[in-house]
Amino acid sequence: MTDTTTIGTIDPITLQVIGGALHSIADQMGTVLYRMSYSSIIRESQDLGAGLFDLHYNTLCESDSTPMHIGSIPGYLRGIEKNVPIESWREGDVVIHNHPYFGASHSPDIGVVMPIFYKGELVGFSANTAHHLDIGAATPGLIIDVPDVFAEGMLFNGLKLFEAGRRNDTLWRYISGNTRVPGLVMRDLEAQIASAELGVRRYQELMDTYGRATVERACAQLMDYSEQMLRREIAKIPDGDYVAEGFMDDDGRNRGKHLPIKVTVRVRGDDVEVDLTGSSPQVPTAFNVPFEGSTKVACYFAFRALLLDTYTHQEHIPQNEGSFRPVKVTAPLGCIFNPIAPAACEARFNQIQRIVDLIIKALAPVLPDRCTAGNAACLSFAAYSGVRPDGNYWVLIEVNEAAMGGRPASDGPDTIEELMRNTRNNPLEDLGMHLPMICDRYEIRDDVFPGAGEFRGGMGVVKSQRYLTPGFMTHESDRNEDVPWGIFGGHPGATAAVRIHNRDKGTAPRDEPAKFSGLVAETGDVITYLSPCGGGYGSPLKRDPAKVLDDILDGYITVEHARDVYGVVVKAVDDGYGHALDIEATRKRRGEMQGA
Structure with missing residues (x-):
């Protein structure tokens, strides 16, 4: 042409x-x-x-x-x-x-x-x-x-x-x-x-x-x-400074020492700045974040996801440089989000997930129809490895799913790669065909409840991987201690956990920190990861009782939890499901709870 x-x-x-x-x-x-x-x-x-x-x-x-x-x-x-x-x-x-x-x-x-x-x-x-x-x-x-x-x-x-x-x-x-x-x-x-x-x-x-x-x-x-479209959406946000804070469990070496994360979102007209001043100083391990290649990118993503989501706009908005231009990112040199060379900075994904989650939290009061409750906002990055009889290494890296917080009009999705990840599930068949490991358990968590709300938080996943030969493991994760937050009356979700036991020896499970390097594994060792559950959005007393019954039937919550938290009363029936709503008792129970 x-x-x-x-x-x-x-x-x-x-x-x-x-x-x-x-x-x-x-x-x-x-x-x-x-x-x-x-x-x-x-x-x-x-x-x-x-x-x-x-x-x-x-x-x-x-x-x-x-x-x-x-x-x-x-x-x-x-x-x-x-x-x-x-x-x-x-x-x-x-x-x-x-x-x-x-x-x-x-x-x-x-x-x-x-x-x-x-x-x-x-x-x-x-x-x-x-x-x-x-x-x-x-x-x-x-x-x-x-x-x-x-x-x-x-x-x-x-x-x-x-x-x-x-x-x-x-x-x-x-x-x-x-x-x-x-x-x-x-x-x-x-x-x-x-x-x-x-x-x-x-x-x-x-x-x-x-x-x-x-x-x-x-x-x-x-x-x-693309720039004009993002600026149009930023301009709709009232000018102001919006702040949210959280923390990371530790740096992978100094246990029990939380690392504060502080996000200030400054909106001025159609410009926005994310200021990370007040976050932890850089740490002596690889739990730091490269500023250009990771910190800034997390902030760009947050605003494109919040304000230019495909499903909230009739117009097609191309994914290009224009959506980066209105966003300024500030992180003091020497902090965890802008380390000074030669500090190690390989394990950086959990921190930037939390930046995105805290941007959402900071803006929730002025963007209630676009924000979620607290997401898992972490990453379980597991590296399994070992040496074969011929002297060659085998290595597997897998990403484990988590959950989103409740949303303005729907529950948080269960067992999903949320926020910045978008990676795919590692098929268990791939594991079994190529490596000396086997998956003993892979399903939705059943040891905790999701964050209660009008729209509940998503459920996390539990995965148990067993070594068939001796090997090694490094695990990069977080949020074993800082629970995903609920919003607008919603309840908090649940934190993550890492547990290890040996199936062959019948040892009891022991809890491990979220992150560790070079753990020596024995034959029969089972490493179980339980990902966080999202927080709830809105008051649990506003949740449709039929959805509460569905959660009971799905095994996400118990009859007692439904009554005590959601004000929903069910009765035993012989219809193949075992439970049905008691509408009158639910109306009375919710009235009592609202009055209290």
């Missing part, structure tokens, strides 16, 4: 078509990456992100995968520029990068970037990131209790894995020789390269169809549109 629009704005139809094409390209890149990968953390959980970027490192489009990944890639590109200036790129280059003090989200998330040339000129970048199973850290898979960033494993600071189409075999061998599972890591890198190559080719084809000038103007116009 001839480029007929060389000046002015792009007409709406062409703009929509190009916008749809961009989104399709990003999704294709993500699909190629997870379908070609070998490790389950990418292939099954889809812990990845992919997209296209312009010469100023603005996000043009992003895959529908983990928000954490795609929002961080502009930081990767700015970090890479310090070693690979814009004029140093050549067609066929492939750069890898994972340095958390040069824009990366954290060291296991390796970014792969390829330049996009069109008719001999550099026009942008195709890039992706994915969480790699093992990068040679002090403990297999994940790391928490280490002294500095250098103990986290291999660091790549803007290194050319391919230069003008020719592979750097020395670097390739170095990576292969410094991971415990080279057969998986190297194949995953190949999948990332294939994904980036696809993005290059598709963007060039888009320019062939519409012309470079039209495509670039459309990209600029789409970013401006």
